[in-house]
Each structure stands twice: as C-alpha cells, then as structure tokens.
Amino acid sequence: MNKMLNRRGFLKQAGAVIAAGSLPLSLVEVAFGKDEPANFTFAYISDSHITHIKGREFVRNWDRGLIRAVAEANLLDPRPDFIFYGGDIAQLGKPEELDHGLEILAGLRGDVHYVMGEHDYYLDLGEHWKKRLGPDHYSFDHKGVHFVVLNSILTYDDWTHNKWPTAAERMHQMARLDNPQGSPFLVGDAQREWLKQDLAKVGKDTPIVVFSHSPIQKIHKGWNFWTDDAEQVQDLLKPFDKVTVIYGHVHQIQYNQIGNISFHSAMATAWPWPYPSTYRQVETYLPKLTVEMNRANPFFERDATGWQFINLHTGNVDMNYLLPDNTNRVVAFDTTAGRPVDTRYQAVANRIPPQNHY
Amino acid sequence: MKRMIGFGLASLGFGLALSSTPAVADEFTAADLQRWQGEYMTVVAKGEKLFHGGLGNENTVSCDQCHPNAANTHPETYPKFQQQLGRVAVLGEMINWCIMNPLESKPLALDSPEMVALQAYITHERRGTALTPGKH
Numbered sequence: 001m002n003k004m005l006n007r008r009g010f011l012k013q014a015g016a017v018i019a020a021g022s023l024p025l026s027l028v029e030v031a032f033g034k035d036e037p038a039n040f041t042f043a044y045i046s047d048s049h050i051t052h053i054k055g056r057e058f059v060r061n062w063d064r065g066l067i068r069a070v071a072e073a074n075l076l077d078p079r080p081d082f083i084f085y086g087g088d089i090a091q092l093g094k095p096e097e098l099d100h101g102l103e104i105l106a107g108l109r110g111d112v113h114y115v116m117g118e119h120d121y122y123l124d125l126g127e128h129w130k131k132r133l134g135p136d137h138y139s140f141d142h143k144g145v146h147f148v149v150l151n152s153i154l155t156y157d158d159w160t161h162n163k164w165p166t167a168a169e170r171m172h173q174m175a176r177l178d179n180p181q182g183s184p185f186l187v188g189d190a191q192r193e194w195l196k197q198d199l200a201k202v203g204k205d206t207p208i209v210v211f212s213h214s215p216i217q218k219i220h221k222g223w224n225f226w227t228d229d230a231e232q233v234q235d236l237l238k239p240f241d242k243v244t245v246i247y248g249h250v251h252q253i254q255y256n257q258i259g260n261i262s263f264h265s266a267m268a269t270a271w272p273w274p275y276p277s278t279y280r281q282v283e284t285y286l287p288k289l290t291v292e293m294n295r296a297n298p299f300f301e302r303d304a305t306g307w308q309f310i311n312l313h314t315g316n317v318d319m320n321y322l323l324p325d326n327t328n329r330v331v332a333f334d335t336t337a338g339r340p341v342d343t344r345y346q347a348v349a350n351r352i353p354p355q356n357h358y
Numbered sequence: 359m360k361r362m363i364g365f366g367l368a369s370l371g372f373g374l375a376l377s378s379t380p381a382v383a384d385e386f387t388a389a390d391l392q393r394w395q396g397e398y399m400t401v402v403a404k405g406e407k408l409f410h411g412g413l414g415n416e417n418t419v420s421c422d423q424c425h426p427n428a429a430n431t432h433p434e435t436y437p438k439f440q441q442q443l444g445r446v447a448v449l450g451e452m453i454n455w456c457i458m459n460p461l462e463s464k465p466l467a468l469d470s471p472e473m474v475a476l477q478a479y480i481t482h483e484r485r486g487t488a489l490t491p492g493k494h
Contacts, residue, residue: 053416176410271424274425278430280485280487
C-alpha cells in the first residue's frame with residue numbers, strides 16, 4: 001500500500017522530475033503550464049502474453065503482470081486522456097487467451113486503443129482479435145496530435161500461407177523469438193500506401209505519434225527486433241517536424257533518434273528480454289543512445305517488467321517507465337540536444353553496475 | 359555403479375580397437391574427433407529442444423521465453439556467489455530454480471541426461487566467451 005502511495009506521488013511529481021533532469025526551466029514552464037491545452041498524458045501497457053493451459057487455467061505469472069498494470073494505471077492522477085495497449089495480449093493467439101486478457105483489460109478506466117502483436121495474429125491471422133477490437137490499422141486526432149496505429153507484424157506471404165501444415169504450427173513457429181525458421185516483420189505495401197494517403201491530409205507542423213508492435217527500425221533480425229520495410233515507413237514520416245514512434249515487442253527499454261523521428265519502446269507486463277548484444281554469436285545494433293535497464297533479478301517475479309505513462313507536451317514525448325521492483329525511469333525529449341535522454345542515467349558517469357549487460 | 363562404468367569403458371575401448379584406431383591409449387584420429395564432435399552436437403541439439411518447450415512442464419512456459427538463444431544465462435560466470443541463494447552455486451542449480459519457479463515443475467537431477475543437455479546447449483550458445491567465474 002505504501003508503495004502504491006509512493007507511486008501516486010511519483011506520478012503527480014512527474015513534471016518536477018523532468019524539470020530536475022535535463023530541460024531548461026523556462027521550457028518546463030511552457031510545457032507544463034496549467035493553461036496549456038495541448039499538454040496531455042496517456043498510459044501504455046504492452047506484451048502480457050496471457051497463456052492458456054487448459055480449461056480455465058492460465059499461467060499465473062503473466063496474469064499477475066497484466067492485473068497489476070491495470071490496477072496501477074487506474075491510480076494515475078490526473079487521469080490519462082486514454083490508454084494504449086501495445087500488442088501481444090495472447091501467447092499463442094487462442095481465443096481463450098485474447099478473451100481472458102481482454103477481460104482483465106476491461107478493468108481499465110478510460111478509452112483503450114489496441115495494437116496488433118504477432119502472438120495475437122498468427123493462429124487465425126487476426127480474425128478473433130479484429131472481431132473483438134476492430135481494424136488493425138487506423139488513425140485519429142487528439143488535441144492537435146495525429147495518432148497512427150500500424151500492424152507491423154505482417155510478414156512475407158509465402159511464409160504465412162505456404163510454409164506450415166497447420167495454423168497452430170505457424171503460430172508456434174512465430175511465437176519462438178530465436179527461431180531460425182522465422183520470418184522478418186513487415187508493414188507491407190498495402191498499409192504503407194494507406195499511411196501515405198492518411199498523412200497526405202496532415203499538416204507538416206502537426207506532431208505525429210505512430211504506434212507499432214515491432215520497432216520501425218532495425219536492431220536484431222534474429223529476434224525480430226526488426227521491421228524489414230522500416231526505412232520505407234520512415235521515409236513517409238520524414239516530411240513532418242515532430243514524429244515519435246512507440247513500440248512494444250522488445251520487453252525492455254530502448255530509445256533512439258533517427259533524423260526527425262524519436263523512437264521509444266515499452267516494457268512488457270509479462271517478462272523481460274535480454275539486450276541483443278548479450279547474444280555473442282551475431283552482430284546486433286542496439287541504438288547507442290539507449291541506457292539499458294537493470295539486469296533482471298528473476299527472484300522478483302515482476303522485476304524488469306512494467307508499464308508506462310507518457311507526457312505529450314510541445315509535440316514531443318516523455319516516457320515514464322513504471323517498474324514494480326526497480327527504480328522508475330524517465331526518458332524525456334531534450335529540446336536542446338534534439339533527442340530523447342534518460343533524465344538520470346544518460347551521462348556515462350551516472351550509470352550503475354546493474355546496467356552493465358554482457 | 360562403478361563396476362558398470364568400468365565395464366562400459368572397457369567395451370568402448372574394445373570397440374575402438376576393433377574399428378579404426380590403433381590400440382594406443384593417447385592417440386586418436388581426425389575421424390575420432392569428428393565423431394566426438396558429432397556426439398557433442400547431438401546433445402546440444404537435444405538441449406535446444408528441451409530449452410524450447412521440450413521439458414513437458416504442465417504450465418507450458420519454456421526457457422527460451424526469457425532467454426532467447428540462452429542469452430542472459432552467463433554459463434561462463436559459474437560457479438559464483440548467487441546473491442539470492444546466499445551461497446556459491448553452479449549453473450545447474452539455477453537451471454533447476456527456473457524449472458521450479460517460472461516453469462512450476464520438478465527439478466532435474468544434476469547429472470541427469472536432460473540437465474547435461476540443457477547445459478550443453480546453454481554453454482554452446484555462449485561459445486568463445488572467456489571464463490569469468492564468480493562474475494556478476
């Protein structure tokens with residue numbers, strides 16, 4: 001209970017935390033001015049991997065992660081304008097898993113927008129997910145910001161339609177992260193054409209926030225921390241002044257800046273993943289900007305999992321990572337440097353031994 | 359038990375003498391090396407299967423869900439003081455911790471073929487990394 005109250009305190013003081021970090025005070029006043037209608041927050045929950053065992057039995061650990069995130073998101077004060085769910089409600093795409101996850105998510109106070117994950121998709125090619133939640137790519141405007149949701153976990157047709165004897169086998173193959181028989185993610189021609197048309201109606205000075213499940217950048221192909229047509233999607237986003245891409249899938253803190261585009265990843269509620277560089281047999285490309293999260297302590301079931309809330313001010317995104325058994329992290333856009341920075345750990349001298357991954 | 363192992367080794371030596379190599383204890387051929395590597399890789403492959411959902415635990419959670427390519431297992435750092443146990447432990451004990459907790463199943467005997475195979479796979483994915491026993 002004490003922890004919860006502290007967390008609420010932290011949430012209320014988020015502006016102060018950022019002010020104490022890297023942003024010039026004058027900018028903070030503008031950004032967090034009480035009368036500034038453009039400032040708002042939203043919450044982001046992702047990667048719950050609800051796993052059906054049999055009958056009404058589900059893996060307890062993954063259930064608890066999502067239940068906790070929902071409970072904590074409901075404590076946010078002031079209330080976020082809406083909540084995003086970043087994909088992978090399910091582990092093997094089963095209707096039982098999607099329904100059970102959505103039953104837990106139904107406890108959220110406020111509107112929820114959903115992103116498709118590969119674990120939701122490759123059993124029935126998204127049919128049950130779409131039946132429950134609607135289209136897998138869409139856009140909307142909110143307080144002067146244009147939000148775009150993409151289904152970035154498609155792949156090449158031959159892999160999807162011709163390679164596997166059953167739908168269940170296809171799902172199992174895609175569910176294995178380190179699968180040498182896997183296939184890289186794609187947004188694909190049709191959605192890129194849709195995105196082009198969608199963005200044609202939007203002013204170049206309108207801030208854009210894009211949601212995808214996989215990173216729209218290339219980090220580690222072997223684990224699909226990767227989207228094969230990332231550069232082509234980035235090209236469509238280049239003409240705009242301020243673009244942020246927020247993604248799930250990687251179960252860890254990552255951030256990057258490529259030209260005008262800021263990238264942020266989200267934590268999983270289920271379990272953390274190692275950073276790609278810890279796999280020694282191949283070359284990987286974690287953004288240099290990223291200060292890695294602490295190495296997880298598996299004896300604390302929720303360590304290195306979490307959820308986040310996001311301040312959107314002056315068109316840029318500040319990520320607040322809520323980490324149950326760890327120190328919370330804030331990665332805020334530094335307008336002077338023109339990129340996201342960790343407000344506490346960015347300077348090499350400020351880093352701590354658990355952030356050393358090897 | 360010792361007698362059984364002794365008998366096994368004796369018959370292995372007899373078998374080798376009959377096939378290709380001369381009956382010299384400290385000599386072996388390129389063909390021997392190839393065969394031994396093959397035996398090892400067979401166990402690595404078995405470990406890979408066990409690691410990716412082959413343990414038959416009821417809750418279906420598998421090792422690779424948290425450790426793709428066995429990353430973040432750090433076999434090169436064992437034995438080490440495992441802070442959560444409060445004593446020096448070997449890798450097999452930590453594998454069993456995972457089997458008992460996230461996998462909600464029963465521990466393996468440390469010398470069981472399954473445990474040997476899991477360690478072979480985990481260590482193989484970390485090949486080339488310098489030994490750093492005790493490192494955190």
